[in-house]
Amino acid sequence: MTYVVTVDICLPQGTPEMDPLQRAGAVALIEDGFDSVEAVEGPDGMEADLFDSIVAVHPAGALLKVFVDAPVLESAEEAVRSVVADLLERSQLLADWRIDRCEVELHPKLAQESLDAADGPDAPPADPAARKAHHAQRPTEDEDEEPYDPEAKAATVKAQMLTLSQNLKAFPPTVFGAPDNGEAGEAGETGETGETGGGSDGGAGGPEAGRDGEAGDPEAGQGGAQELQPEEVAPAVVAPAAIALAAGALLYATDILVDELFQDVQTLTQEDTTAANCDGPLWHFEDLPERYALQYDARFARRFLVTVIAMTTRFTDGSFQRPSCVAEELALKLLLTETHVTLETFGLLTADVAKALDAFADHVYEDSDHDWLYDGAMDDLTTAPLPGATSEAFKAWFTPFEENGYIHPSATGEPEQAA
Numbered sequence: 001m002t003y004v005v006t007v008d009i010c011l012p013q014g015t016p017e018m019d020p021l022q023r024a025g026a027v028a029l030i031e032d033g034f035d036s037v038e039a040v041e042g043p044d045g046m047e048a049d050l051f052d053s054i055v056a057v058h059p060a061g062a063l064l065k066v067f068v069d070a071p072v073l074e075s076a077e078e079a080v081r082s083v084v085a086d087l088l089e090r091s092q093l094l095a096d097w098r099i100d101r102c103e104v105e106l107h108p109k110l111a112q113e114s115l116d117a118a119d120g121p122d123a124p125p126a127d128p129a130a131r132k133a134h135h136a137q138r139p140t141e142d143e144d145e146e147p148y149d150p151e152a153k154a155a156t157v158k159a160q161m162l163t164l165s166q167n168l169k170a171f172p173p174t175v176f177g178a179p180d181n182g183e184a185g186e187a188g189e190t191g192e193t194g195e196t197g198g199g200s201d202g203g204a205g206g207p208e209a210g211r212d213g214e215a216g217d218p219e220a221g222q223g224g225a226q227e228l229q230p231e232e233v234a235p236a237v238v239a240p241a242a243i244a245l246a247a248g249a250l251l252y253a254t255d256i257l258v259d260e261l262f263q264d265v266q267t268l269t270q271e272d273t274t275a276a277n278c279d280g281p282l283w284h285f286e287d288l289p290e291r292y293a294l295q296y297d298a299r300f301a302r303r304f305l306v307t308v309i310a311m312t313t314r315f316t317d318g319s320f321q322r323p324s325c326v327a328e329e330l331a332l333k334l335l336l337t338e339t340h341v342t343l344e345t346f347g348l349l350t351a352d353v354a355k356a357l358d359a360f361a362d363h364v365y366e367d368s369d370h371d372w373l374y375d376g377a378m379d380d381l382t383t384a385p386l387p388g389a390t391s392e393a394f395k396a397w398f399t400p401f402e403e404n405g406y407i408h409p410s411a412t413g414e415p416e417q418a419a
Contacts, residue, residue, distance in 0.1 A: 003068055003076040004266045007084050008101040010061035015096075017059035020319070026057045027408075029094060030064070033087035040079045048079035052269070054302050056309040059317055061097065063309070065262055067269060073104050154346040161248030161348075168247045169318035176246055177238030177359035238359065242352035246339075246360065249348070253339040254312045260284060261305045268298040284334055289373035292394050303398060307331055310408035322366050325407060326397040329365070330373075336361055 011018070018026065034053045048070035056063045064084065070076035081102040088094045174180040260283035267280040275285040276293035285296045285304075308331045314320035323329040339357060343349035400407050 001070065001072075002266075002270055003070060003073060003104045004262065005064075005066045005068060005076055005080040005102060005104050006262075007064040007066060007080060007099065008061065009064065009084065009088065009097050010100050012096045012098065017317075018057070019059075023057040023059070026062060026094070027055050029091050030055045030057075030062060030087065033091065034066070034083070037083055037087075040083050048075055050080070050083065052302075054265070054306060056306060056313075058309075058313050061100075065265070067266075077102055077104055150347070154348060157252070157346045158245065158348055161252045162244055163248065164251040165244045165248035167316045168251060170315050170320040171247065171360065171363075173240065173243050175360055175363045176243040176356040178240065178243055179237050238356045239352050242350065243356050245343075245348065246353050246356035249339050249343050249353070249357075250335065250360075251312075251315070253335060253342045254308075254315075256342060257284070257335055257338045258305070258308060258312075261301070261308060265298060265301045265305055268296070268301050272298070287334060287337070288330060291373070295394055303327075304331065306408050307398070308335070320364075322364060322401075324400050324402070326373075326399075330397075332361075332364065 031053070034050065034055075037050055040048055040050065048068050050066060050068050052067040054065040066080045066083075068076045068080060070079060081099065084099060084102065088097050088099075172178075264282050264285050267282060268275070268278060268285070271278055271280055273279075274294050275282060275288070275296035285301060286293070288296060304327060307325075307327045311320070311323070311328045311331055312335070323332055336357065340349060340354070343353060398407055
């Protein structure tokens with residue numbers, strides 16, 4: 001059976017974060033290590049075949065997804081752990097790295113197959129409708145689990161988002177609609193915390209983002225907009241608390257998006273097909289431009305996934321400016337959709353938060369040419385291409401817009417770049 005083993009490897013404690021050049025070197029070392037391994041012996045002499053891997057390096061370590069054929073789940077996990085440990089030990093530069101996690105995360109389809117194959121009195125009903133009703137039942141009084149509290153869950157998620165907002169170093173509050181003038185900055189210094197929603201590292205906000213006035217008045221941070229000179233036009237101001245929530249929601253949704261894309265990669269790999277012909281459930285590749293659905297195979301999916309990880313890493317290390325290629329523009333579109341859906345799911349998508357996300361999208365997108373890829377009318381065009389159509393041809397999705405634009409090494413290669 002094919003398993004996807006997730007491995008987190010991290011730098012030793014106290015080690016400075018890697019710069020872009022060091023991260024590129026780590027990618028090469030890890031990928032070369034996997035290329036030299038085809039099979040490994042697991043527990044009890046069971047052999048496991050390693051046939052693919054995805055390496056995503058971030059400043060503090062790396063996230064690996066290793067595709068392995070093994071008779072049982074435990075064998076797959078043990079085999080991959082053994083390979084990674086040996087790979088780190090053999091590399092002088094990686095010898096001190098540690099393995100924090102090595103486990104299989106089952107795709108919902110595989111979990112469903114396991115349920116279907118289950119036997120015994122606790123097996124779910126065979127009929128899909130009856131099974132859905134079975135899983136939707138509330139816990140009984142005999143069970144220790146507390147009933148689901150949507151308000152408590154929303155409060156927990158909101159707190160997590162506000163904490164994450166401090167890590168979005170590439171975008172100051174002005175990107176989300178905060179006023180861009182000196183008076184606004186002075187207004188944020190009148191409260192107890194002296195914060196306007198942005199930290200000293202330039203992030204968009206933090207848990208204290210809404211506490212600009214002594215009484216916690218959410219409007220206190222907007223004082224600068226009221227002191228504009230007569231000839232100036234007041235900007236559309238977004239409350240600091242909404243900015244912090246929008247910023248944190250982007251990173252919260254990033255984790256969801258990456259996990260779901262990993263599952264899509266596994267589905268396409270197992271079926272050895274494209275998004276257009278896939279029988280299994282797909283989270284996101286059916287949401288890319290439909291005209292190219294026959295091109296969305298497992299190889300493309302892996303390259304797109306790496307692109308998402310590389311792009312969002314630049315969000316947190318402060319180096320992101322604009323999407324560097326068409327694939328990143330489309331990845332950002334998926335991320336914004338995931339962010340809206342996540343906020344709406346927990347009842348956190350207020351008008352101000354939506355305004356902050358709209359301001360963010362307006363800032364990061366230099367133009368909206370990529371939206372033409374979703375226009376069905378383009379399929380019938382026989383005249384000259386629309387502006388930007390050359391760079392948006394499918395074979396150039398991973399080609400940087402600029403000569404020095406950054407594309408992750410694992411995302412380069414086929415489909416070949418346009419001439």
